[in-house]
Amino acid sequence: MAGLNKNNSAVKRIMQEARELANDPSPEYSAAPLEDDIFEWHCTLRGPAGTEFEGGLYHFRILLPAEYPFRPPSIMMLTPSGRFETDTKICISFTSYHEELWQPAWGVRTAIIGLQGFFPLKGKAAVGIGSIEHPVVERKRLAQLSRSWTCPVCNEPNLALLPDPPGPNSVDGGRTLSSPSTTEKPAPPEPLAPVSAPVAIPDGVAPPAPDLVAAPQVINAPRMQTLQVKQPQRPPILLDTAICLILVLACGIVFRRMF
Numbered sequence: 001m002a003g004l005n006k007n008n009s010a011v012k013r014i015m016q017e018a019r020e021l022a023n024d025p026s027p028e029y030s031a032a033p034l035e036d037d038i039f040e041w042h043c044t045l046r047g048p049a050g051t052e053f054e055g056g057l058y059h060f061r062i063l064l065p066a067e068y069p070f071r072p073p074s075i076m077m078l079t080p081s082g083r084f085e086t087d088t089k090i091c092i093s094f095t096s097y098h099e100e101l102w103q104p105a106w107g108v109r110t111a112i113i114g115l116q117g118f119f120p121l122k123g124k125a126a127v128g129i130g131s132i133e134h135p136v137v138e139r140k141r142l143a144q145l146s147r148s149w150t151c152p153v154c155n156e157p158n159l160a161l162l163p164d165p166p167g168p169n170s171v172d173g174g175r176t177l178s179s180p181s182t183t184e185k186p187a188p189p190e191p192l193a194p195v196s197a198p199v200a201i202p203d204g205v206a207p208p209a210p211d212l213v214a215a216p217q218v219i220n221a222p223r224m225q226t227l228q229v230k231q232p233q234r235p236p237i238l239l240d241t242a243i244c245l246i247l248v249l250a251c252g253i254v255f256r257r258m259f
């Protein structure tokens, strides 16, 4: 970019946008101008969540005209998506196909977000130059393949250019998956409830048996204890009465001798 005329309004504007994107990155996309051509940007965009493109990473070129921002950028998809032709300028409202809809206040970021919004469109809204309508299954297959797709210019796979955010997709995703599993573990006890229910059917046979077994066990223990308590009580009583008898006899003997 050494040969660029930095007084050029388009160059100044583009460099300003590049700085702004670098300072305020988005988890949904990463974009930067090529080192040797500030008018060509390469961007990696995350497929919209909740669509057949979820999990997909799509790499595309953004071509800015010399009159930028007074004329709109062009977009050419590079990664196969089943939604847009590759290596073809895409016809969407903010690209050079619809110059009358472009506003100079918009920027590269606006174009990227707009493109993401065009992914899920179907039917007549999705028709246009560069649009294709592949089956959902094929789009999902391409979404998985897109993660390792490597741009020959950037020379890095999409997943390296736009790693999955740590929150929902990787680390926390595993944690949230594990925590539901722990909450699901208490669920198996519920299946055990139906097992106890069938037990209720043979109530006439099964419950009596445990009752007969359990009851004697419970009753026997206290009985043994009470018996053990009563048995030690008897000897003291006998000793007491014996002592009392001996005392009475002794007193009787003493009284007889005195009188």
Ligand SMILES: [Zn+2]
Pocket: 042, 043, 059, 151, 152, 153, 154, 155
């Ligand atoms: Zn690239």
